[in-house]
Amino acid sequence: MAIGRPRAFDTEKALDQALGVFREKGYEGASLSDLTAAMGINPPSLYAAFGNKEALFGKALDRYAERHAGFYKDALARPTAREAVEALLAGAIDMATDAGSPRGCLLVSGALACGDDADPIRAELTRRRAEGELMLRRRFEQAKREGDLPPDTSPADLARYVTTVLQGMAVQAAGGAGRKDLRRVAETALRVLP
Numbered sequence: 001m002a003i004g005r006p007r008a009f010d011t012e013k014a015l016d017q018a019l020g021v022f023r024e025k026g027y028e029g030a031s032l033s034d035l036t037a038a039m040g041i042n043p044p045s046l047y048a049a050f051g052n053k054e055a056l057f058g059k060a061l062d063r064y065a066e067r068h069a070g071f072y073k074d075a076l077a078r079p080t081a082r083e084a085v086e087a088l089l090a091g092a093i094d095m096a097t098d099a100g101s102p103r104g105c106l107l108v109s110g111a112l113a114c115g116d117d118a119d120p121i122r123a124e125l126t127r128r129r130a131e132g133e134l135m136l137r138r139r140f141e142q143a144k145r146e147g148d149l150p151p152d153t154s155p156a157d158l159a160r161y162v163t164t165v166l167q168g169m170a171v172q173a174a175g176g177a178g179r180k181d182l183r184r185v186a187e188t189a190l191r192v193l194p
Helices: 011-029 032-039 043-050 053-067 071-076 081-096 116-145 155-174 179-192
Strands: none
Touching (some): 011 032, 032 043, 081 155
16 A cells, blocks of 8 residues: 655644634634645645644644643632632633733634634534533532532532633623723622632
């Protein structure tokens, strides 16, 4: 069996470049020519290495979660619910305002406004955001069982609230809000916690 020509590019580096384009332009805003130019490859190489644009976006989302959203699981492992939320808010601020990356959060802004053809992408981002909220709800359920949260606390409502604050901070960061502004939002959110 004949062996194909080896790739003349670093797929990991190319994926990082594609992630940058998706973070800056969202899914629909990132054209194939934007992606191939940033990745330094031609369209046939993109398809051979990553599949279609949708598959590339999925791989970019995985890379994003691995590189930029890793603080989430670490935060949930903190000893108390308050410490977990403090770490989540601080991590979100750092990620959304990182000077070396586009501002905001790819999971929030990647496909909020897009056409019908991008419905699978919108659904995937919605699924990933819901997964994060579920993780947070489970952490609050644990805190309630352990007496770390009052008995009348609704873990689902609290998780929805904190998730909404996190996503809102990402939108604010994408719109230009700085760390100082976002820290004030975080401080306000922490005052609301039971």
